[in-house]
Amino acid sequence: MIHFQTGLLITLFLVATQYASNGNAYEIPFNQTYYQIWGGNHLTISDEGKEVQLLIDQYSGAGFSSKQNFGSGDFRIKLKLPKKNSKGVITTFYLISKEVNEPARPKHDEVDFEFFGGDGKYTLNTNIFANDEGHREQQFNLWFDPTADFHTYGILWNQYQIVLFVDDIPIRVFKNNTNLGVNYPSNKMHIEATMWNATAWIGEVDWSQGPFTAYFREFSINGCQYQKSNPQYCYRNSYYWNRINYWKLSPKQQQLYEDVREKHMTYDYCLRNAKDFPEC
Numbered sequence: 618m619i620h621f622q623t624g625l626l627i628t629l630f631l632v633a634t635q636y637a638s639n640g641n642a643y644e645i646p647f648n649q650t651y652y653q654i655w656g657g658n659h660l661t662i663s664d665e666g667k668e669v670q671l672l673i674d675q676y677s678g679a680g681f682s683s684k685q686n687f688g689s690g691d692f693r694i695k696l697k698l699p700k701k702n703s704k705g706v707i708t709t710f711y712l713i714s715k716e717v718n719e720p721a722r723p724k725h726d727e728v729d730f731e732f733f734g735g736d737g738k739y740t741l742n743t744n745i746f747a748n749d750e751g752h753r754e755q756q757f758n759l760w761f762d763p764t765a766d767f768h769t770y771g772i773l774w775n776q777y778q779i780v781l782f783v784d785d786i787p788i789r790v791f792k793n794n795t796n797l798g799v800n801y802p803s804n805k806m807h808i809e810a811t812m813w814n815a816t817a818w819i820g821e822v823d824w825s826q827g828p829f830t831a832y833f834r835e836f837s838i839n840g841c842q843y844q845k846s847n848p849q850y851c852y853r854n855s856y857y858w859n860r861i862n863y864w865k866l867s868p869k870q871q872q873l874y875e876d877v878r879e880k881h882m883t884y885d886y887c888l889r890n891a892k893d894f895p896e897c
Contacts, residue, residue, distance in 0.1 A: 647681075647836045654682045654717050654809070667834060671812040673706055674828040680811030682717050683838060688851025690840025691858040692808055693771035693782075696732075699829040700764040703734030705822035707815040708831045710770055714804040723750045726802035728779055728791075730770050732763070733819050734829070739763055740883070743781055745791050747800035753894065755789055756884035760877070767834055774802070776852045777864040787866055787874045788882075792896070799896045805843035 646666025653660045656679025661670045671679045694710055714726040727746035732739050741757045761768065771782035779802065781789040793801045812831050816822055839858070841851035854860050866874055887897035 644835055645837050650685075650836050650838050651681045651683055651808075654680050656680060667836075669833045669836075670830050671708070671810070671833070672828050672830045673812045673814065675824050678706075678811065678813040680809060680813070683808040685838075685840070686805040686807045686843040687712075687774075687838075687840035688805060688843040688848060689775050689856065689859060690838070690851075691771065691773050692838060692840060693769055693835065694808075694810065695767040695769050695834040696763075696810075697765075697767045697832040698732055698739060698763045699734065699831055701826040701829060702736055702823060703826065703829045704736060705814060705816045705820045706734045706812065706829050707819070708732040708734070708810075708812050710810045711808070712772055712774065712802075712806040713809055714802070714806045717807075717809075724748055726804045726806055727751065728772050728774065728781070728802065728806075730772075730781065733815075735820070741783075741788075743789050745779065745802070747802050748804070749800055752890070753791075753886050754884060755882060755886060757788060757877075757881045758883055759783070760881055767832070769835075773858055773863065774806075775859045775863055776803075780866070783877075786877055787870050788877050790866065790874065794896045797895045799894075803848075805845075805848075808838065 644667045647662055647669050648666055656671070656677055659672045659677050659679035660681065661672070662668070663670065669681065673679070692712065696708070696710060698708055699706070709729065709731050711727060711729040715722065725746055726748060727744070729742070729744040731742040731744070733742055739759060741759055743755050744751050745753045769784050773780040773782070777793050779791040780787050795801050810833060812829070814822055841856050844850050852859055857863070887894060891897040
C-alpha cells in the first residue's frame with residue numbers, strides 16, 4: 618500500500634508524469650491511479666495494466682475513476698474511439714466534483730470531454746459546470762480519425778484558467794472571471810472516464826453495429842491532492858501548472874487555438890446564449 622503525506626503532492630503521480638524527450642509519458646499500471654466504478658466485465662485491463670478497454674452492449678457500459686481528488690493539475694489520457702457507427706453512444710473523459718455514487722445534483726463543478734458517435738464520425742462536445750448546471754457547450758469536428766490511433770486529451774486546471782487540449786493543441790479556454798460575477802470551478806474534483814448509452818440525448822443506438830469498445834492508455838496523473846483543511850495549497854507555484862507561464866496561452870498556443878476554433882468549432886454557447894453568460 619502506498620501512503621501519501623498530507624500537504625505533499627502525490628509523489629507517484631509527479632514522478633509518473635514526467636515526459637521523456639520523445640514526448641511519451643512514462644506508463645504506469647491502471648490500478649495504481651484508477652479503479653473501476655461500474656460495468657463489471659465490460660472493463661478489461663490488458664498489456665500489464667497499461668491499457669484499459671471499455672465495452673458497451675445492450676446490457677451495460679462501464680467506467681473508471683481516479684483514486685484521489687485534486688485541487689489543480691494537468692490531467693491527460695490517451696484514447697482511441699470505436700471504429701463502428703456508434704451513434705447514441707458517448708465516450709467520456711472529465712473532471713467532476715460530485716463523488717462517485719453520490720445522488721445526482723445539478724449544481725457542481727465539472728469539465729467535460731464527451732465524444733458523440735455517429736455514422737462513423739465523431740463530434741467532440743465540451744462543457745464546463747462551475748457550481749451550476751453547465752450549459753456551456755462548445756462542439757468540434759476533429760481534424761483526424763479518432764478511431765485509427767490513440768490521441769491525447771488534456772485538461773489544465775489552475776486558479777487562472779482551464780484549458781482543454783487535443784494533442785497539445787488548445788481548443789478551449791475558460792478564464793477565471795469571478796471579478797465579473799462568473800463562477801469558476803474551485804471544488805475538489807476527481808477524474809472519470811465512461812462509456813454509456815445516451816439514446817435519450819443523441820439518438821437511438823444501432824446494436825447490430827455493436828458491441829463498441831474504447832481504448833485508454835497512460836494512466837499517470839499530474840495533480841495536486843486536494844486538502845480539505847487547506848484548499849489553497851493546490852495553488853502553490855511549486856506545481857508547474859500554477860506558474861505564470863500557465864496563466865494564459867503562449868503566443869504560439871494562441872495562434873493554434875484561434876486556428877482550430879475557426880476551422881473546426883461547430884457550436885458555441887456564447888453565440889447562442891451570450892446574455893446568460895457574462896464570460897461571453
